[in-house]
Amino acid sequence: MAEEPRRRGAARTDELLQVTLDLAAEVGYAGLSIEAVARRAGVGKHTIYRRWPTMAALLLDALSRAWTTDLGYHDTGDVRADLREQFLRSAPALAAPPIGPVYRAVIAEAQADEGLRATLHDRFLRTVEESTLARITRAQEAGELVGGVDLTFPAEVLCGTLYYRYLLSNRVADETTVDALLNMFMAAYGRR
Amino acid sequence: MAEEPRRRGAARTDELLQVTLDLAAEVGYAGLSIEAVARRAGVGKHTIYRRWPTMAALLLDALSRAWTTDLGYHDTGDVRADLREQFLRSAPALAAPPIGPVYRAVIAEAQADEGLRATLHDRFLRTVEESTLARITRAQEAGELVGGVDLTFPAEVLCGTLYYRYLLSNRVADETTVDALLNMFMAAYGRR
Numbered sequence: 001m002a003e004e005p006r007r008r009g010a011a012r013t014d015e016l017l018q019v020t021l022d023l024a025a026e027v028g029y030a031g032l033s034i035e036a037v038a039r040r041a042g043v044g045k046h047t048i049y050r051r052w053p054t055m056a057a058l059l060l061d062a063l064s065r066a067w068t069t070d071l072g073y074h075d076t077g078d079v080r081a082d083l084r085e086q087f088l089r090s091a092p093a094l095a096a097p098p099i100g101p102v103y104r105a106v107i108a109e110a111q112a113d114e115g116l117r118a119t120l121h122d123r124f125l126r127t128v129e130e131s132t133l134a135r136i137t138r139a140q141e142a143g144e145l146v147g148g149v150d151l152t153f154p155a156e157v158l159c160g161t162l163y164y165r166y167l168l169s170n171r172v173a174d175e176t177t178v179d180a181l182l183n184m185f186m187a188a189y190g191r192r
Numbered sequence: 193m194a195e196e197p198r199r200r201g202a203a204r205t206d207e208l209l210q211v212t213l214d215l216a217a218e219v220g221y222a223g224l225s226i227e228a229v230a231r232r233a234g235v236g237k238h239t240i241y242r243r244w245p246t247m248a249a250l251l252l253d254a255l256s257r258a259w260t261t262d263l264g265y266h267d268t269g270d271v272r273a274d275l276r277e278q279f280l281r282s283a284p285a286l287a288a289p290p291i292g293p294v295y296r297a298v299i300a301e302a303q304a305d306e307g308l309r310a311t312l313h314d315r316f317l318r319t320v321e322e323s324t325l326a327r328i329t330r331a332q333e334a335g336e337l338v339g340g341v342d343l344t345f346p347a348e349v350l351c352g353t354l355y356y357r358y359l360l361s362n363r364v365a366d367e368t369t370v371d372a373l374l375n376m377f378m379a380a381y382g383r384r
Contacts, residue, residue: 101304107360108303111296114362121361153372157353160360164352167359168299169313170306180345188379 016041016048020062025098029105034058056106056116060123063103067124073131079139080182080190083132083158087181091162091173107167129159136189145189158185208233208240209254216251217290221297226250248298248308252315255295259316265323271331272374272382275324275350279373283354283365299359320351328381337381350377 019041024032034055038045052058071090074082094103110116133155139145161181162173171177211233216224226247230237244250263282266274286295302308325347331337353373354365363369 104303108300111300111359112293117360117362121363125360153369154376156356157349157373157376160353160356161349163356163360164348167303168309168317168352168355170309171313177345181349184346184349184376184380187381188376 012043013051014065016043017058017062017065020058021066021099024059024062024102029059029102029109032059032102054116054119056109057119057123059102059106060119063099064124064127066099067127068131073135075135075138077142079136079144080186082135083185084178084182086135087158087162087173087178088175091166091178095166095172104167125159129155132158140189144191146191149189151189154185154189204235205243206257208235209250209257212250212254213258213291216254216294221251221294221301224251224294246308246311248301249311249315251294251298252311255291256316256319258291259319260323265327267327267330269334271328271336272378274327275377276370276374278327279350279354279365279370280367283358283370287358287364296359317351321347324350332381335383338383341381343381346377346381 016037020032020037023037023040027036032055034048034052035045037055037058038048048058052061067090071086071093073086076082093099106116106120110120133152136145136151136155136158140147140149140151145151158181162177165171165173165177208229212224212229215229215232219228224247226240226244227237229247229250230240240250244253259282263278263285265278268274285291298308298312302312325344328337328343328347328350332339332341332343337343350373354369357363357365357369
């Protein structure tokens with residue numbers, strides 16, 4: 001009985017986050033507002049403000065949910081293959097419309113806004129890094145990677161390297177790029 | 193005799209690029225214009241437009257010159273130490289005022305402008321990647337790194353990883369970070 005309100009709350013959160021993504025795809029980042037999300041979702045705007053202090057925070061939670069739902073790592077027991085598959089699936093999803101331009105707009109705004117850079121990491125990229133770390137730690141425990149090495153920073157390198165191409169050039173994260181990145185990762189940490 | 197005009201031309205280019213950086217530090221990216229650089233340098237604006245099609249191109253060449261002049265790699269024969277020293281010198285130089293906010297503003301603008309992303313890479317980051325590749329290739333030739341491996345992408349990983357922290361969080365590229373990055377690089381390519 002006590003779980004019912006919680007379940008309804010989670011469903012409402014999911015719906016709000018989905019409405020946010022749908023609206024972002026339609027109107028772009030500049031056209032987004034908490035008022036517009038509230039109107040579309042049929043809730044009062046204070047319902048949203050209670051949980052999300054800014055539009056950027058709401059959008060980043062929506063991106064994080066999409067990432068967790070659709071872009072998680074598989075675990076086939078072959079860490080290189082699983083990382084490769086996820087990178088080749090997630091890189092285009094984050095770069096292409098409708099998500100791409102919205103995500104780029106948040107990143108652009110964050111360059112002049114230290115608080116937004118913190119939100120960007122706390123609400124979205126931390127999720128990405130932690131799920132990568134979880135996958136490679138499982139591989140380490142399974143003996144696919146060398147033991148006794150802290151993989152926290154390597155997880156960041158895996159996540160971060162492809163952003164460099166995405167944000168600072170027009171080079172894409174294609175198979176050649178992903179294979180070169182995984183060559184370096186496995187040369188460093190693959191069990192010999 | 194024939195070299196004199198060329199030397200004067202190079203000196204004028206250096207002066208224009210320095211004026212550009214000085215002015216950027218004073219007025220910020222939003223306040224910069226080719227007209228203002230021309231006025232400060234005492235040249236006609238067409239003199240500038242002949243070589244730089246946009247203000248961003250001029251600014252990125254100015255950053256590239258500053259990087260080449262002040263932020264090159266040393267070669268002490270110890271590749272790990274030389275990379276470490278350069279990363280710890282260049283990361284704060286690109287992040288701190290006066291360069292930091294101007295550089296971030298270009299990167300922000302580039303998020304909505306594919307042409308500017310190409311210019312950003314062609315006029316600045318290509319220089320950074322190529323000088324890193326040159327340093328680690330010398331180390332490979334000297335036997336410090338394993339042979340028979342193409343180091344082009346590893347050079348990109350070295351350059352790009354620290355950008356992820358810089359652009360997408362408030363975490364800094366401190367000694368711990370740089371050491372973790374070099375641990376991964378040397379684990380992958382150091383001669384065993």
